[in-house]
Amino acid sequence: MVVLAHKIRIYPTDEDIINFKKYIGYKRYLYNKAIVVQKELYLKYKEEKAKCKDFDSLDDEEKKIFYSKYYPHMSLVRNHMVRTKEKWEYNYASKMVAAAADDVTRAVRNALNPKMPNHKMPKFKKKKNQKMSFSFEGIKINDKNELIIPKPSKSKLSGVMPENPIKFSKIKLGEKLRFQGKLTGATISCNRNGKWFVGLTVKLDEEGERKHRLKFDRDRTNKPECGIDANIRGFHYNELDSSYADWKTTSEELMKQYGLIKYYSRVLSKKRLGNKNWKQSKTYAKMRTKLSNSYARAYNLQEENLNKFIQYLNNNYSSVTIEDLDVNSMKMNKHMCKSLHRAMFGRFKQKIETKFNQINIEFIKADRFYPSTQRCSNCGMIKTGEDKLGLSGDKHGNKHNEYKCFYCNSELDRDDNAVENLIQYKKYYAKLWVWDYKLCGESVFPSVIEKINITQATGFLETQCLNGIYGFQTGNSFARWNKVPPERNLTKKVI
Secondary structure, eight states: OOEEEEEEEEEOOHHHHHHHHHHHHHHHHHHHHHHHHHHHHHHHHHHHHHHOTTSTTSOHHHHHHHHHHHSOOHHHHHHHHHHTOOGGGGGSOTHHHHHHHHHHHHHHHHHTOTTOTTOOOOOOOOSTTOOOEEEESSOEEOTTSEEEOOOOOOOTTTOOOOSSOOOOOOEEESSOOOSOEEEEEEEEEEOTTSOEEEEEEEEEOHHHHHHHHHHHOOOOTTOOEEEEEEOSSEEEEEOTTSOEEEEESOOHHHHHHHHHHHHHHHHHHHHHHHOTTGGGOHHHHHHHHHHHHHHHHHHHHHHHHHHHHHHHHHHHOSEEEEEOOOHHHHTTSTTTHHHHHHHTHHHHHHHHHHHHTTTTSEEEEEOTTOOTTTBOTTTOOBOOGGGOOBTTBOTTSOOTTEEEOTTTOOEEEHHHHHHHHHHHHHHHTTSEEEEEEEEETTEEEEEEEEEEOHHHHHHHHHHHHHTTSOEEEOTTOTTOOOOOOTTOOOOOOOO
């Protein structure tokens, strides 16, 4: 099953735009109401749990019944919101209640998940700077390529009829839907320069999936493997002729738009300081429109560049390996945040992972702690401690872009070395490695002896590791290994 999304420009009437904004306000109202309901139900759940003195002694089936009855999951929050509906709410689509309840309960679940430390508890949304979008279900497209939005009907639960249901006209689409299948949802949104779009989610049928795979699947026999190292300049990768190149994330046109954005922002700031009635100023409105157009133009240029790079990778390589950088933490550096933002690595990672998981190209995302920059691609030595190569080079006088191995005396380019390490990660990421450790001062340098299969060598490795002779690691734990005691001096052994 393949589910794809298609974003299409739409041309609503003035009355439709007013109704869109009403739905956006109703969506905000439902989200805030869902937060209140979720908190009330959670307090009630805590009270009921406190009354049940023998709660820990209950079996799994009884606990499951208790949770389904009192814990504020999506269905419970939705049902409570539906029962407490006001009369004017029946003029809007009823399924928006379920969407708001699902958003809030998922946000709470993610905030309580220890594996998602960046997620926080949901907060009340304000009208100021609200996101101009809302989701809708039941949308259809007629034969004239027009969007049909259903009007609210009689409530099945309470039997209330809407007094003044919000109706939409038949909205013209800018292009035809590319995919063949069933429409499962739609999101209507407005960008910075006032243009409206609809994002349609399509579940492809058998014929549509066959056409999609025929369009993007390639014959990948005898095609090279690709490793991509992200940096501020762009994406460093290996070419088809084994050389290396940079796919730049900036261009002359894009830098021109960045300059216009900076100029328009300064002009607007000065107008706000010099004119008390700047909200009614026509020149201010014109300048703000120009700023919005520059933002939209810059975004479209960035998307075009990323799409061209992903298409190039799909056409010429059998597999792609990228590093999983913690971009949000890296943006905390005030001197690099703008450059990292313009490098677009977070957007590129999300886009390439979504697209390549649907076609016949192998996509690998290296472990976040895999030392692609510190590891020597020739011998496998990893720089640790004070020997690490940083943004300003290392303590031995080597520059930022120079990698000198102290174990095999190799002199490599930093980015080229990182690309080769990512390619090697792809070759052995699902294998078990046996390491021979050598002590050199305070650093422990691992070097690969032999790549073996997990199922064939698990028992042997467990026995040897208990004796402290060998360390081992899998593809998701390259930065962690068992160290050899200092009194041992092991040499390479063949298994």
